[in-house]
Amino acid sequence: MSDPRAPGGAPPSAAGEAGPLPGAPLLEIADLRVAFASEGGVARAVDGVDLAVHGGETVGLVGESGCGKSVTALAILRLVEHPGLIAHGSRVRFEGRDLLALAERDIRAVRGNHLALIPQEPAAALNPVLTVGSQIAEVIRAHQHVTRAVAAWRAVELLTSVGIPDAEKRAGQYAHQLSGGMRQRVLIAIALACGPHLLIADEPTTALDVTIQAEILELLDGLQRRLGMAVLLITHNLALVAERTRRVYVMYAGQIVEEAPTGALFAAPAHPYTQGLMAAVPRADRPAERLAAIPGQVPPATAWPSGCRFHPRCPFAWEKCREEMPPLLPAGEGRSARCWLLAERQGPDAKTPSPQGASGGR
Amino acid sequence: MRALRRGWLRFRAHRAAVAAGLLVAVLAIAAAFAPLVAPADPLAQPDPVALQNQPPSAAHLLGTDRFSRDVLSRIVYGARVSLGVGAAAALLAVTVGALVGLAAGLASPAVDQLLMRSVDVALALPRVFLILLVLALWENAPPWVVVLLIALTGWFQTSRVVRALVLRLRESEFVQAARALGSGRPGLVRRHLLPHLAPTIIVSATLDVGNIILLESGLSYLGLGIRPPAPSWGNMIQDGKDQLFSAPWVAAAPGLALLVTVVAFNLFGDGLQAAFDPRDRR
Amino acid sequence: MLTYLLRRLALALATTAAVVTITFALVHLAPGEPFVAGAEDRFVPPETVARLRERFGLDRPLGVQFARYAANLAHGDLGESFARHRPVAAVLAESLPNTLLLGATALVLSLLFGIGLGIAQATRAGTWADSALGALALACYSVPAFWLGLMLLLVFGEWLHWLPVSGMADVTLRVPMDGLRHALDVGRHLVLPALTLALVNGAAVARFHRAAMIEALGADFVRAARARGLGERRVVLRHALRSALAPAITLAGLSVPALLTGSVLVESVFGWPGMGRVAYEAIFARDYNVITAVAVVAGVLVAVGNLLADLGVAAADPRVRRA
């Protein structure tokens, strides 16, 4: 296998120009709702999310902690555990099949096979008592009819392909013997084991140092280009989204509040939340300036505010925002946002490009 | 999501713990007010020939034993022994264990090592064998000696747990913060360590009570704990063992009382642990 | 590894020394003397007692006795049993293997029972089945072993006649027997006492293992394993169980003292010719050398149990295996 690591610095090719890709989406989520019963009441962690990923593209799902983005990832794989429940009427279509309607056996054949997940914490997502090689091999054997020996050989090969030197030796080691970056490479190898068509990367670099993070992201980019898979990148880090994705969904309080091509979003965010978020991010490439913080806190999932869920923290909120929840409204070409400003065409004109877009999300 | 689930479990455990706690309270009250609760004198032998081994009836709700004594009354009085020995020994053991653990956790590494190596050795001592040895070889030990023996051989584990906790707390950021504020050692112990040790200590004491009740019953069953004619559940089982077929209630009733009590304490302890434990740590 | 073994050895030696000293002090400082009461409550004349005391060196000062005992012990000489007129080593050689057989069987059974129950509960956590199994575990955990033994005896021995009620072998079978028949015979006798100990001890294992399993099942790597499309059996038995084994193994190792204690009571209930009975009888006969030897053996067994637990944990969990 050749060294899959991309030469440093090359930008991902597709990220620049955004446009609708032809054909049916690879993954299509419609009205996804996930609720948890808890002491404090019912937490509607994900509350009517629509989202689509087309073959080969990289889509970002960005939001702060508690907004429901990780639960969305789990719900796609139908891994929401008791006491969480995916509501009836939610749909997750992957390669034409509704994952939520599949038999347990059949969904298992999808997980880790054509639809793979790179989990959040590389330290926790590897079984500490099994060698990393065996954990890769077992995924291969779960989805492909190969012998133990072939699977083991493939495992070593995969480790090499994700840039782990001395892969044969590493395959026989345990997670605690590897550094954080190595662990994440192993997890990527596991995710790639069966040649997935869609990779869900849930905060793949949050637990890593900046330099390692860069390495991992370069690796992912290279692999994606080579293997032609789609990636759903879930993160809280706007900068990552800006650098790595083609389209972005912004989540807040269990809902998608904005969807847009990456370039357009960063050029002119439509939703006040997105605007606030961008203003609050400190930047290493700019001299110190006072940050524009969003006031208040993210509300708890058991008590979403009425109306627009962002209204208590929104500088533009008025009566209607408090009473009525805005739908996703068209906000330009290929983009939409969940904000009454778009309907009323009023508010901070300077910041909001609000021409009526012909096409919407869906 | 996990926090939510754990919360639900905790709630459920709470209810069982509340029930168990109530039961423990009822038992304790019954034991404390035994003379008022027990229908008869636990030592009275109305007619050791005609009324011996009577099955349960209106007059004797749990029947009578081979001496025509009222089994229910003996169980009520026996609760004094079981709960008394259990509670006293557990309290003493846990107190000693907590103090040693605290001392080791706060002391210099040398003292700490000395204490903990001693505890290592002590933990490997055949505890029950030694208790048995003392009780068997020494003259008729009064209950407080039993308590003392059980307690003094039962604190090692607690001291280890407490020490580990102290060491962890010492490294915790809020203790570091308190040290940075200039808090002295007594203040640290009072304000930061004890409130965190308390749940562990309380839970460990509660669970200990159950274990000690079992231990005491075993000793009494061997005829070495509480000596007749004073009733204790262990010696009542021994009393009834030979009549297991003709008068099963004599052995069954105290056995059941033992089971229920120990279950109650364990359930209560588990519940406390669950209630104390997560404390919403994210 | 070597350092570890040396440390273990040092601990075991310290424990043995402590056990010997404490036991020696307890038996010698206790009121009452050996030989005074003959077997079966018989009176022994004072001159006989005096002769026996002289023969076993009990007329020397305590310090001398202790030094002699310690010196002999260092040479592996456990002395002679007062009551049995035999070397203590011979007495233990007969009874210890039986206790070890019972204890080891109970240990294995309790691990199987405890781990099985823990898995069954953890995979059903929060359901009524979990509660029901939890109640079972709690009951087993809270029941006095001697009482449970009596009840099992009553049901399986006396009422159902399924299993022999006492002893270790069918005494009426002609000796010598071929190995297999002997093993089967001993096995049948082993069922009830081992089960009694295993239920009580296994319940403790189950309580810990359930918690460990629940934690493991909630761990990220288990969810990750599911996300890779692995079957539920594989997820539970390979991923969760393997990583949750350590506490159960540790507990099993630490339960050696409990098993020894339990065997004192259970051996008497089931007439198992083991060390527990030897110990119990020795205490009442003031058979000093046997008492001390039993304490030493118990200390050694505890040390071995801890060692096995450590090695078991190391085998089950590579994280502690480092270096």
Next chain:
Amino acid sequence: MDGERSAVSGTRPLLEVADLVVHFTRRTGLFGTRRETVQAVNGVSFAIGRRETLGLVGESGCGKTTLARAVLHLVERTSGTVRFDGADLAALRPAELRRARRRLQIVFQDPYASLNPRMTIGRAVREGLEVHRLARGAEADRRVRALLEEVGLPADAADAYPHEFSGGQRQRAGIARALAVEPELLVCDEPVSALDVSVQAQVLNLLADLQVRRGLSYLFISHDLAVVRHVAPRVAVMYLGRIVEEGPADALYAAPRHPYTQALLSAVPVPDPTTRRARIVLPGDPPSPVHPPAGCPFHPRCPHPAKDQTCLTVRPELTQLAPGHRVACHKA
């Protein structure tokens, strides 16, 4: 190393750290039978003047948290000195040390761990007042309320427990606790890395306001170069227990001299899809502080084209390249 040099010339710096070394042993290996020495902080010198902020940047394991605790004398230092307002903390007697501690305080990274969960926010803030007998009774209540207000918490927060608050609010409480004893220097150990972006900005702004209002000095430790850039006019970069570069933020961010700083800066993603920069990807992982490499600690990963035998054998000292800009690199 010339530790007596101060960045703020003329006046005596408030905090002066010279040749600070912190090693500690830990047990590892099979059942803790092997001891190893972690060289967490390996000869660090810097100074902070009054009302000044020094940003300290480094990746995990570089020793920055140990450094923070050593500055506060919360861990034993192996060698070197920490002078606060001229006084060596290590030389103080316990009572004096306690008094000195009033003047330098710490804000921790994890707002969930740094507050005692069994203590109300009010009691936590009050603890410092009581320890140093600054106020009692109603006066203490009033001061606690004022402090909470100052950090942007509602006054009734005093009676609530930490778990009733969000991360940002807890971090505010942690700051209030530190402020209660009216310190002059605040060591902020990753104070915002556990917080969400929107809240992180609130806390950063709060810290900036407090500095102005109270004339505080900050030692601001973070792994996040972007955050540091926002708070610190002067920045030091740490690698494997040592400072490898120190200088004015503008100069350092615009033209980093040390190859590590260069790589670090290049790796930071920028929330702007239109900018593209060349990225330096460092090979391998940082070495373990148990066995730091000989020579330049960075040499095994150093991408510098001129790397040579000197780098492998001789440890570079911090040398001044421009006024106030020091770099520890043979090739810089």
Next chain:
Amino acid sequence: MTIPRVVVCAALLLAGCAGPARRAGEGATGGTLVIVTTGDADVLFPPAGAVTTSADVAGLVFSRLADLTFDLNTVDDSGFVPELARSWDHPDSTTLVFHLDPRARWHDGVPVRAADVAFSFDVYRDTLVNSRFRPNLDAIDSVTVRDSLTAVFHFHRWYPEQLYDATYHMKVLPRHLLDSIPRARLASSAFARAPVGSGPFRFVRWEAGAVIELAADTAYFLGRPRLDRVIWRVVPDLGSAVGVLLAGEGDAIPLIPPAELRARVRAAPTLRLVPYPSNAVAYVAFNLRGRGGKGAHPIFGDRDVRRALAMGIDRATLVRSLFGAEGEVPVGATARAQWIWSDSIRQVPFDTAGARRLLEARGWRSGPGGVRWKSGVPLRFSLLYPTTSRLRQDAAVLLQAQLKPLGVDLRLQPLEFTLFEERSVRKDFDATFQARTLDASPASVLQLFGSEGAPQSNYGSYASPAFDALAHRAIAAPTRVAARPLWREALGTLNEDAPAVFLFSPPVAAAVHRRFAGVRIRPDEWLAGVGAWFVPPRDRLPRDR
């Protein structure tokens, strides 16, 4: 005075009488007897064995010179049947000559010779061997060998029980196997673990704590026993032991005191209870002296108070409560198995009113809490009993409740056996609860209450010249007929002085599987007749074949 007599195998001539059980039976041999015992043997070397199981096993492996018949007459020579000795005679009043049976063989085939007898006596008397039977042989000066088949016993003086003393306590040991072993090591020798004797059964195996097996000696010179095997199976708990019996895993238990267990045996279709006279008695001995044996005891120094206590104890109820209908209230310091037992011995009657009057008369008045006081001393005393004895503990509990209404505050003081024994011997007690298994010979009574007897076993320091004189005369009486009235008088005197209250004789009954025929039990040695037990072929179980 001396009457030399020759007893020629009387029992062999009188077929069917209470004669020797061990002889050739007609019909088929076969059968396995599994005895369930609560205690393992200690040493199978007869002089050293201290526990019942050892004695039981040794009794079958080894032989005596002559054995007692079933009526346990220890006085007359007519009470004995030959064993190793074919006959015996008294050439003079201090000499007893035994003529050995030339057919007698050790299990290894070596013939039994007079030298073995002399050797055995030596061993039993050797202080290095430290046999507990040594005191029983005190009256014998020496044993000499006249020829290979004739052993001569030399006594210090004449007395009626010479034959009993010469034969009963001493088993004959094989000199050729033991001679080379140092005396002090005999008890711990390999022989003591795997003995070779000359009795009806030969040793097969012993697994400590579990099983001892004997097999019939087919070459036994008095005719092989009819059973093939006798196996002891150790089951430490009596309840479990009965369980083993009920489960069909055992055949016999010698003694079952608890009424409940006896009821279970009785209800079992495969088992039968074989009652036999008790040879045990339990009594509360009062300390007549002050603590440590000095002065008079403040309570028990007064004969009337002792009598009052005796009157206040309802022994019949106590016995019935403990044993149901089968218990027996002892008539005095004896037991049913002893030939001196008589229902006409004078006793203190049960009379609580009388007891109260007597106490009042002696100045013991009712005080606070219903306890009587006299000159500042409460009528309160502690009763020592050993923790090992369930029966005594139960009886003490009953006693405490019985004495309470009389104004007597009885405190129970359970002690571990050694401590119990030590304190009893040191006279450091108020009252001690003793139990004695009595010898077949009534002479033992003098040891318990005689003033010059063994001071250690006369716990209460009872000293009565009248009793001493009567007992000595009774012991010296040459025949049972002459001795009986004297014993009756002696025991009556003892009862009236009430130095002790004889509370109960536990009912003794063996549980034996119904398939065994010919079962007869001798109270002193329950397996003495086992040679005659057999299993009719149609009743045999798999293990009998």
